[in-house]
Amino acid sequence: MEKNTPSENWPLWEVFIRTRQGLDHKHAGSLHAADAQMAMENARDVYTRRNEGISIWVVESIHIHASAPDEAGSFFDPANDKVYRYPTFYNLPDELKNI
């Protein structure tokens, strides 16, 4: 078996697909490709063989920065004690309509 040279290892790309007009692009999966054009064409062949998409985004995985799961507790903590951000926090009489 020949050894892979570094340049032979194509970078990883993340694929995002818009399934219908009016919807967000949603993460579909990932693939390896030498460049953006190849990533786009491979994404079409792999993730939209049955009309699952009308638009594709591809982005090299190294460009994605993710929040750390270990720190999720403290990171999302600021939202935990702010019940007043929800409409149900406010006590209003039942006879009040259309609000």
Next chain:
Amino acid sequence: MLPAEKIFEDKIAREVRIEPKDWMPEDYRKLLIRQMSQHAHSEIVGMLPEGNWITRAPSLRRKATLIAKVQDEAGHGLYLYSATETLGITREETIDQLHSGKAKYSSIFNYPTLTWADIGAIGWLVDGAAIMNQVPLCRASFGPYARAMVRICKEESFHQRQGFEILLTLSRGSEAQKHMCQDAINRWWWPSVMMFGPPDDASPNNQKSMQWKIKRFSNDELRQKFIDVCADQVRVLDMKLPDDKMKWNEETQHYEFGEINWTEFWSVVNGNGPCNKERLDARKKAHADGTWVREAAAAYADKKNHSSHIQ
């Protein structure tokens, strides 16, 4: 127990999916890499026995279908390789493990496709067994695996239906076609039954895998389910499953079945099936023959990057 381990076990207990960056026990990671890469390799090697018949499919309709099916298998392999990579193993390592024989693929693909009816039998029985296995994996505890399985299961259903349609057509044809149909069923039945893996008491990974909710049903449970379904379906074909001992048990509400030849199973797993060498050689050759394409694409990407920086 470490706090991280407690969090992990708690998530498993509460049916919360584990994601790649979450802490997980090394054994969980290893078990997943083993199972998922083996699954990916099976999709890729699985293209070979069917690819054998693309040029000889009996009609344009059958040919287009078979191409689409084989293309799906390539896609399924890719979904699974990508999901496996999230566990920290590179694509190259995974593929090297297949080529070196360290990683296995489903033994079923070490049997030859001798007649066109085999393509029907593979669709009905082999894909049928695969679906039986895969549907519960859509709820596997590892997120990327479960998501890949959802996509695969959606696509797999046509594979089984087209296979049954091939057999149905043959079963309503001439005497020779009927014979061909029964012959394919005879050859593919027992290897398909073995696809669920060794019996529960001889499968060390089974228990771990169920405990961590990767698998939801044991090998034997899934096998019984498959046999029950097929025993009914085969009547539509007016064919027989090659098992004299098969009979309905009113008490258990399941079909009883004959002895499985585990000696054959282990022999094929250990490399002595009819096509083990041929399949692995074909994979290695395809990989080696594709080297220049991978290199050329990488060189072209480098060149474009370089020139865009100068401009």
